[in-house]
Amino acid sequence: MSARLGDPAWRATAVTGLALLAALALALVAHDRGPRVAAVAVAAGTLPVVALVLVPRAVRHLRGDAGRSLLLALPVAALALALLVVAGLDGRRAVLLLAMAALGAAAGVVLIGSELRQRTANAGRRAARTPWQRLTAVERVRSLPWQAGAGALLIGWSALVGIGTAGPRLSGSGVAWTALLIALIGLGALVLVLVPLLVGAAARGDRDRLAQAREDERLRVAAHLHDSVLQTLALVQRQASDPAAVARLARGQERALRAWMAGEAELDAATLGGALHATVDEVERHEEVEIEATVLGDRALDEAGRALVAAAREALRNAARHAPGSAIVVFAELSRDGAAVWVRDEGGGFDPARIPSERRGVRDAIVGRMAGVGGEAAIDSSPGAGTEVALRLGDAIDRSASA
Amino acid sequence: MTGDSGRRPSGARRPTVVIVDDHQLFRAGVRAELAAACEVVGEAAAPAEAIAVIAAAAPDVVLLDVHLPDGGGLAVLEAFRGRADAPAFLALSVSDAAEDVVPMVRAGARGYVTKTIETPALLDAIARVRDGEPYLSPRLAAFVLQAFSAPEERADDELDQLTPREREVLHHLARGYPYKRIAQRLGISPRTVETHVGSVLRKLQLSSRHELSHWAATRGLLGREE
Numbered sequence: 001m002s003a004r005l006g007d008p009a010w011r012a013t014a015v016t017g018l019a020l021l022a023a024l025a026l027a028l029v030a031h032d033r034g035p036r037v038a039a040v041a042v043a044a045g046t047l048p049v050v051a052l053v054l055v056p057r058a059v060r061h062l063r064g065d066a067g068r069s070l071l072l073a074l075p076v077a078a079l080a081l082a083l084l085v086v087a088g089l090d091g092r093r094a095v096l097l098l099a100m101a102a103l104g105a106a107a108g109v110v111l112i113g114s115e116l117r118q119r120t121a122n123a124g125r126r127a128a129r130t131p132w133q134r135l136t137a138v139e140r141v142r143s144l145p146w147q148a149g150a151g152a153l154l155i156g157w158s159a160l161v162g163i164g165t166a167g168p169r170l171s172g173s174g175v176a177w178t179a180l181l182i183a184l185i186g187l188g189a190l191v192l193v194l195v196p197l198l199v200g201a202a203a204r205g206d207r208d209r210l211a212q213a214r215e216d217e218r219l220r221v222a223a224h225l226h227d228s229v230l231q232t233l234a235l236v237q238r239q240a241s242d243p244a245a246v247a248r249l250a251r252g253q254e255r256a257l258r259a260w261m262a263g264e265a266e267l268d269a270a271t272l273g274g275a276l277h278a279t280v281d282e283v284e285r286h287e288e289v290e291i292e293a294t295v296l297g298d299r300a301l302d303e304a305g306r307a308l309v310a311a312a313r314e315a316l317r318n319a320a321r322h323a324p325g326s327a328i329v330v331f332a333e334l335s336r337d338g339a340a341v342w343v344r345d346e347g348g349g350f351d352p353a354r355i356p357s358e359r360r361g362v363r364d365a366i367v368g369r370m371a372g373v374g375g376e377a378a379i380d381s382s383p384g385a386g387t388e389v390a391l392r393l394g395d396a397i398d399r400s401a402s403a
Numbered sequence: 404m405t406g407d408s409g410r411r412p413s414g415a416r417r418p419t420v421v422i423v424d425d426h427q428l429f430r431a432g433v434r435a436e437l438a439a440a441c442e443v444v445g446e447a448a449a450p451a452e453a454i455a456v457i458a459a460a461a462p463d464v465v466l467l468d469v470h471l472p473d474g475g476g477l478a479v480l481e482a483f484r485g486r487a488d489a490p491a492f493l494a495l496s497v498s499d500a501a502e503d504v505v506p507m508v509r510a511g512a513r514g515y516v517t518k519t520i521e522t523p524a525l526l527d528a529i530a531r532v533r534d535g536e537p538y539l540s541p542r543l544a545a546f547v548l549q550a551f552s553a554p555e556e557r558a559d560d561e562l563d564q565l566t567p568r569e570r571e572v573l574h575h576l577a578r579g580y581p582y583k584r585i586a587q588r589l590g591i592s593p594r595t596v597e598t599h600v601g602s603v604l605r606k607l608q609l610s611s612r613h614e615l616s617h618w619a620a621t622r623g624l625l626g627r628e629e
Contacts, residue, residue, distance in 0.1 A: 254519065258499065294545040294577065329541050329579025342578045385584060 097161055105158035109190065111151030116201050228256055248288060252281050255293075272305040272334055273298035276341065279313045280330055287320035293330035299339060304373035304393050308339060311369045311377060315343040315389040318366075323347020323387065338394030346386045352379055366391075418533045421445040421460055423453040423479060424468040424495070429518070433466065436522045441529060450478035457483070462490050463533045467512065469496035469503050480510040491532040501546045505615060508547075509608050514538030537600045544576035547607060550615055563612045565603060572599040 162183060232253040239245040259277055273295045280293045299305065312330070319328050323345035332341040363379060366389060370377040376397050381387035420441045422430045425448045434443050445460040447453035450473055457465055457479070467476045476494060483489035494512040496503055497519075504515050513532040516525060517540070528538045539547070551565045565573065568589075575585045582600075586593040607615065 251519070261500075292541055292579070294542045296545055296549045327579065331541065331545060331578045344579045346579070346581075385587075388578065 097164075101158040101161040103158075104154045104161070105190075108151035108154030108158065109193075111147045111154065112194070113197065115145055115147040115151070116197055224260065228260075229253060244288065248285060251290065252285055255281060270301060271298045272301050272308065272339060273332070275301050275305065275309045276312060276330070276332055279309050280316065283313060283316040283320060287317060289320040289324075289328060291316065291328045291330060293332075295330075295332040295334065297334040299334045299336055304375060305339065307369050307373040308341060308375060308391055308393055311366045311375075311389075311391050312341050312343060314366045314369075315391070318389075319343060319345035319347065319387065322350075326386070333396070335395075338396035338399075339392070340396035340399075341391045342388055343391075344386065344388040349381045349383050349385045349387050351383055352381055417442050418464055418529055419444045419460070419462040420529065421447065421453070421457055421462040421465045421490070423447045423456075423465060423471070423476070425449065425471050426468075429468075433525075436525065437529075440526045450474045450476075450482070453479050454482045457490060458488070461488065464491050464493055464529050466495050466529075467492050467507075469494055469498060469507055476507060476512075477510050480507065480512060484511055491535065493528055493532045493538065499540075499542055501550070504543050504546055505550065505607070508543070508604060509615065511608065513604070514540075515543050516540060517542075536597050537604045539573075539576050539600060539604075541577050541579045544573050547603060548573045548577055550612065551606075563606075563610050565606065569599050569603050569606075572596055573603060576600070 232249050235249050236246050239249070255277070276295055277293065280291050283289070284291050301309075316328065316330070319326075324347070326346040329344045330341065331344075332339070334340075366379070367377045370391055370393075373393070375391065375393045377392075378390045379387070380390065418441050420437060420443050422433050422443060423446075424430050424433070427448070430446050430448075434446070437443055441464075444462050445456040447456045448471075450471055453465075453467075453471075465479075467479055469476045471478070476496075480492060483492075489511075492512045492514075494504075494507040494515040495518060496507075496515075497517065498504075499517045507515055513535075514528050514537060516528050516538070520528070520540075531538045548570070551563075551570070571589060572585055575588065580588070582593050582596045586596045589596070
């Protein structure tokens with residue numbers, strides 16, 4: 001029993017049932033008549049709603065485990081109908097009207113409760129989407145709350161009929177005052193039931209969203225680890241006989257994991273910083289060298305940025321080929337207004353005035369590329385002092401010119 | 404990487420080193436790496452043990468892991484802060500995140516290297532801090548540059564600012580230049596470069612810049628200080 005009282009739908013049904021019974025009993029005691037035509041019209045209008053909406057819903061709920069508590073609605077409705085028939089035959093129109101109003105209100109409450117329950121239950125099952133979708137989207141339920149709307153309409157209609165019937169009798173009749181009191185108590189009971197229902201639904205929704213967010217995060221981490229660390233471990237196992245390859249794999253993975261933990265852009269590189277990291281990783285793998293890269297700031301990856309990345313790739317390959325075994329350091333300062341990237345090796349260096357022909361092509365590829373997007377490239381090298389390639393875009397050019 | 408291959412530790416004696424790390428395998432690995440060039444005079448796995456071992460062995464250099472149980476490497480640095488017998492600390496960590504690196508240097512480490520460092524670079528770093536010189540990896544130099552680049556409202560305090568020269572030196576360090584080449588490029592002596600880096604480290608330790616304080620606070624450093 002206590003478990004049932006914990007179920008909002010059961011509480012709603014019980015309270016409305018009690019209110020309905022009280023209203024009917026009161027109406028039976030009162031002596032008065034209303035117009036027969038109006039009663040027939042109201043009956044004709046209400047019964048189809050009860051028959052087409054409330055009864056099928058109750059039957060459907062009875063089949064499901066969750067809806068079993070609505071069993072109570074059936075006896076209540078049957079009793080109400082029986083009293084209605086008796087009262088109608090007896091010619092007490094007011095009783096008929098009040099009964100209709102109470103039935104309609106009960107149906108309305110059941111409809112609203114059912115809608116709330118479906119929505120909160122679905123909130124837990126829903127897959128991850130945008131926060132807005134999580135708030136609004138409903139699985140297998142119409143997006144418009146037509147049930148709740150119909151319920152509210154029914155309750156409103158019941159209230160109008162109830163007031164219309166009871167209102168004229170309020171002058172001096174103790175019974176009528178009692179009726180009003182009972183109606184008010186019924187209304188208060190309704191509020192008492194509906195408010196916890198709504199609050200509970202909201203809280204459950206919050207809990208579900210939080211749990212969903214945690215689950216989303218776990219899935220995201222799991223997916224990332226699967227694509228990165230587990231893949232690398234698999235490769236390491238297969239290449240266990242080649243220490244150089246294993247070291248390279250471990251290093252590449254280490255850098256990727258660090259960048260990811262630091263919240264840097266993931267390596268699909270929608271930003272210039274991400275693209276630079278990806279390029280460093282790629283050159284390290286292909287040329288079998290070690291590169292220490294630090295990127296400060298970030299900016300969107302536009303066409304100029306792509307040219308910069310391509311130029312940096314050339315510079316890195318160049319360093320890897322012509323300064324074998326030396327440390328290669330990449331330093332990048334990125335901002336919305338500009339970008340500066342330095343690629344440095346501690347190799348033998350060369351005299352820029354006497355560049356071997358096969359290196360001139362690479363140099364042109366770097367300088368030409370940067371010039372093509374309004375950028376700038378400078379190569380600083382001398383024999384025995386290593387080589388540094390500086391690539392600049394935007395306000396970084398002005399700063400280097402004024403410095 | 405900042406290493407200057409032509410450099411030799413001053414004096415004929417090999418540097419004495421204590422290794423503080425909570426992973427026994429890692430300590431063994433480092434000990435093997437250092438065997439040729441250094442004398443490992445002690446090992447410790449936790450701050451309390453480390454403080455005792457260091458006080459007893461009085462090494463030239465302590466290789467100090469950042470992530471230790473019971474207070475981390477910071478606890479060890481705090482214990483020796485301001486003491487005349489304090490050895491040179493070289494912080495060592497798998498992490499190169501700014502919030503790990505910067506508080507260690509602020510607490511008194513003379514250098515910071517990541518555990519993936521190559522043996523020659525590690526030996527160079529040990530030799531440097533033993534000689535009282537700062538050792539900033541390119542990445543750490545970049546972080547420091549970043550911390551001092553952010554606009555600061557209370558810019559009147561000179562501890563919160565780098566001079567243009569210091570900034571230039573730091574920028575070259577971030578780009579991977581060794582001290583000798585920085586000196587050549589800027590037309591100053593290598594000793595002056597070291598002085599600039601030393602003064603950057605001092606500012607790093609004393610500055611009240613918000614970025615630095617924030618990094619320190621995330622590691623619980625300020626709570627013990629004030």
